[in-house]
Amino acid sequence: MTGTPLREQHGPWFGAYGGVFMPEPLMAAIDELAACYDECRDDPAFQAEFARLSRDYTGRPSMLTEASRLSEQAGARILLKREDLNHTGSHKINNVLGQALVAQRLGKTRLIAETGAGQHGVATATAAALFGMECTVYMGEVDTERQALNVARMRLLGATVVPVTSGSRTLKDAINEGLRDWVANVDSTHYLMGTVAGPHPFPTMVRDFHRAIGEEAREQAIAMTGGLPDAVLACVGGGSNAMGIFHAFLDDADVRLIGLEAAGDGADTERHALSIERGAPGLLHGMRTYLLQDLEGQTLESHSISAGLDYPGVGPEHAWLHDIGRAEYQPVSDAEAMDAFLALTRAEGIIPAIESAHAVAGALRLAKEAPGSTLVVSLSGRGDKDVATAGRWFDVLDEEARQQ
Amino acid sequence: MSAASTSSRTEAAIRRAGNRALIGYLPVGYPDLATSVEAAVAIAEAGCTAIELGVPYSDPAMDGPVIQAATQSTLERGFRLEELFDAVAAITARTDSPVLVMTYWNPVLRYGVDRFAARLAAAGGAGLITPDLTPENAGEWLEAAERHDLDRVFLAAPSSSDARIDAAVRASRGFVYTVSTMGTTGARQDVDRAARALADRIAERAAAAGTTALRCVGLGISDGEQVRDVLDYADGAIVGSALVRALGEGGVPAVRELAASLALGTLDGGADDAAPAPDQKGANA
Ligand SMILES: Cc1ncc(COP(=O)(O)O)c(C=O)c1O
Numbered sequence: 001m002t003g004t005p006l007r008e009q010h011g012p013w014f015g016a017y018g019g020v021f022m023p024e025p026l027m028a029a030i031d032e033l034a035a036c037y038d039e040c041r042d043d044p045a046f047q048a049e050f051a052r053l054s055r056d057y058t059g060r061p062s063m064l065t066e067a068s069r070l071s072e073q074a075g076a077r078i079l080l081k082r083e084d085l086n087h088t089g090s091h092k093i094n095n096v097l098g099q100a101l102v103a104q105r106l107g108k109t110r111l112i113a114e115t116g117a118g119q120h121g122v123a124t125a126t127a128a129a130l131f132g133m134e135c136t137v138y139m140g141e142v143d144t145e146r147q148a149l150n151v152a153r154m155r156l157l158g159a160t161v162v163p164v165t166s167g168s169r170t171l172k173d174a175i176n177e178g179l180r181d182w183v184a185n186v187d188s189t190h191y192l193m194g195t196v197a198g199p200h201p202f203p204t205m206v207r208d209f210h211r212a213i214g215e216e217a218r219e220q221a222i223a224m225t226g227g228l229p230d231a232v233l234a235c236v237g238g239g240s241n242a243m244g245i246f247h248a249f250l251d252d253a254d255v256r257l258i259g260l261e262a263a264g265d266g267a268d269t270e271r272h273a274l275s276i277e278r279g280a281p282g283l284l285h286g287m288r289t290y291l292l293q294d295l296e297g298q299t300l301e302s303h304s305i306s307a308g309l310d311y312p313g314v315g316p317e318h319a320w321l322h323d324i325g326r327a328e329y330q331p332v333s334d335a336e337a338m339d340a341f342l343a344l345t346r347a348e349g350i351i352p353a354i355e356s357a358h359a360v361a362g363a364l365r366l367a368k369e370a371p372g373s374t375l376v377v378s379l380s381g382r383g384d385k386d387v388a389t390a391g392r393w394f395d396v397l398d399e400e401a402r403q404q
Numbered sequence: 405m406s407a408a409s410t411s412s413r414t415e416a417a418i419r420r421a422g423n424r425a426l427i428g429y430l431p432v433g434y435p436d437l438a439t440s441v442e443a444a445v446a447i448a449e450a451g452c453t454a455i456e457l458g459v460p461y462s463d464p465a466m467d468g469p470v471i472q473a474a475t476q477s478t479l480e481r482g483f484r485l486e487e488l489f490d491a492v493a494a495i496t497a498r499t500d501s502p503v504l505v506m507t508y509w510n511p512v513l514r515y516g517v518d519r520f521a522a523r524l525a526a527a528g529g530a531g532l533i534t535p536d537l538t539p540e541n542a543g544e545w546l547e548a549a550e551r552h553d554l555d556r557v558f559l560a561a562p563s564s565s566d567a568r569i570d571a572a573v574r575a576s577r578g579f580v581y582t583v584s585t586m587g588t589t590g591a592r593q594d595v596d597r598a599a600r601a602l603a604d605r606i607a608e609r610a611a612a613a614g615t616t617a618l619r620c621v622g623l624g625i626s627d628g629e630q631v632r633d634v635l636d637y638a639d640g641a642i643v644g645s646a647l648v649r650a651l652g653e654g655g656v657p658a659v660r661e662l663a664a665s666l667a668l669g670t671l672d673g674g675a676d677d678a679a680p681a682p683d684q685k686g687a688n689a
Contacts, residue, residue, distance in 0.1 A: 020540075020541075021536055021537070022536065023466050023536050023559065024558070024572070025563060028564060028568075029563070031565075166472055167476065172463065173463075176465045180465060282514060283510040283513060283536070284463060284510070285465075286536075293510070293514065296485050297511035297513060297514030297515065298461065299510075
């Protein structure tokens, strides 16, 4: 690679991907947000406040944990980047605190967000409580059912949770509903996008707020092992935890970057969320990227046991990293993810989010192909929210609990 | 967008209507292809100056609940883009009102921009209204529109900067879609005051650039009274959700009846109008 380091890409375009494809009524707000974020990026006071919150509120830096027993079983050295230990239980809080600070600078008093697994919604509701802002979270009806615990958490935090009944009733439809709210209330309201998707500046801004994941992991891995890892693995829904952990390694050409997409029933079925592997370039939610679509340009429904990965698009920087060959994207089925979920839980006493279990599954597979290698895995969230789903999957619920 | 350099059928129709146009929106293929054609012809006969045919799309972020429900059911019954071109041909064979197609951009991209434009022109369509395509991303479309002599209608919103309004005026042919409120589509009690201010700003910006711009106001108009209010200061009123609801509830007869009552608002000399600001409209017509 010659020219600009891969780490120095700031949008709006990542190769042919990204851009701003938004309805005119939102363009003023998008332009204002982009200008404000540019200021924030160069403002030491903003960065100091973000660093303070990340340390004192989120609990950064997060640990890098040597997963010794899992490593022994797998045949590779597996290091877990513990975003599950952050306040609110996932990486999502990193981005939310950053954007809440931006919203505050813009004079906004209300936050709205979409959420799939509910982790982003919980993080946004948390920031709204912390900053004294109003909060409305849009969540597909299907997801409010499979992540009921997080719905209750958001309500306890004072947020209004709106179950979305249009379209496929999952994450993509929650984004549509959030955008409709934003158009109507743009003066008071910041749309707090929860992943590296959407129109510029969201993909760049959200990535930047998650960059600490990779920066810390890189230093920690070097300190722990004396060198760079052979591969860095992360699950990819919209792609925020993956972009966050990949970013610091982008210019380390010898480090393989592997994103794990949800293959649902399997990569050879029609029920999956393999936006990169099975999608085609198109427009969704204000960006040009790989998406699952039919021959007439209608977005297709994605499928995954994991609500957080159940999205038919992917962040534009991933689309670009795929095309230039810097990152690889591989499928992990529901069944493989759940096997990895149990393997990690039993070997290390760490219950991962089902999203994160996809990354663990990718690592276990790579360990077979490249025994003895060193693998850094983004453990993007903890599994408390998924206990009901996993309990049903592994049939460990008592009769009473099963009926709920 | 000057009158001299355009062969816009939409613009000609609006001017023929004395700059008091009524534009009716219906989703193509709803509730089925034949009925949607009948409904479009009916509202044209009842007084719609132009027809806006919406293409059902999986992610209609700019549409309110009535249109979402209609287009979602149309997709669920297996809508294909082929139906759009058939409908345009069938409608234009039976009415002189120009037919504009309102579409989110991904279906056009996927179909091929030039191929879409060619098919639309061949079917007799007048042009496209593009809610999620702003002028800065419209290069390929503008070239195709030029090649196939199609109108291109871009949006201006109350929040649009002067520079963005200038871009919409420059890129548009037919009219500038003047977004009345900051909400998504859906009938409202009152059409926002912001619409009047925006229509005035568009006219001023166009005049400053040495050109003119027809301004049709949409989003939130549901009765003849509101049509009349809008036509005080704009060249056209666009009605969507109210027509779609009427079609859903009472079929073609109901939608025809509503269009006829909306069209009453296009008649000159409303009783309650002291001064319909003729100078202002005249300057831009
Ligand atoms: C724990 C966890 N990991 C990953 C994701 C997927 O998001 P992204 O791909 O943006 O990291 C989610 C989304 O809800 C999540 O909750």
